[in-house]
Amino acid sequence: KQEVTQIPAALSVPEGENLVLNCSFTDSAIYNLQWFRQDPGKGLTSLLLIQSSQREQTSGRLNASLDKSSGRSTLYIAASQPGDSATYLCAVYLGGKLIFGQGTELSVKP
């Protein structure tokens, strides 16, 4: 059974810091891995999608990496801003369904 784990569960940093969020999964037979952002009381916003054949994807200040062999992905956020405060979720796609981690709640202090 595929399990997805995110560490840490919560993170508080001062504005301007670079930070890394971690995601691990137990079964490497995935189609892709996606990182989402969720603001309180809102739906999910897709940030980055890494296909199983790819190693990383970049969008603006965000960079996500994928290492299938070790079952790990990281989301790197450069020069964090208060507007980055949200819950970040990683999810692996098995074909027909996403399996989500429990999320990392990020707070960026001005």
Added chain:
Amino acid sequence: GAGVSQSPSNKVTEKGKDVELRCDPISGHTALYWYRQSLGQGLEFLIYFQGNSAPDKSGLPSDRFSAERTGGSVSTLTIQRTQQEDSAVYLCASSLTGGGADTQYFGPGTRLTVL
């Protein structure tokens, strides 16, 4: 519309009543997904549609839950004889083909409260 829409945004019902939740996917998206987000369980997969067919219903928690999709577009999730443990946010998502290169786009969710 430009994104996935869901209705109602909030639903309060009494235990034992039936509820219907609606999802309108992005136009042209053949794949549609239902998920549930609750405090204790996080985000859980419920059911997946490819066109009007549901190849994977493995996440439906009991036979009180059912879903259908008509015309390859709108989907309805029905919960019969609601229980308090059904209280959660129900999220719908759609993607272009359901393939490995697809991004899933999520709606804002329906918050269901069962009293």
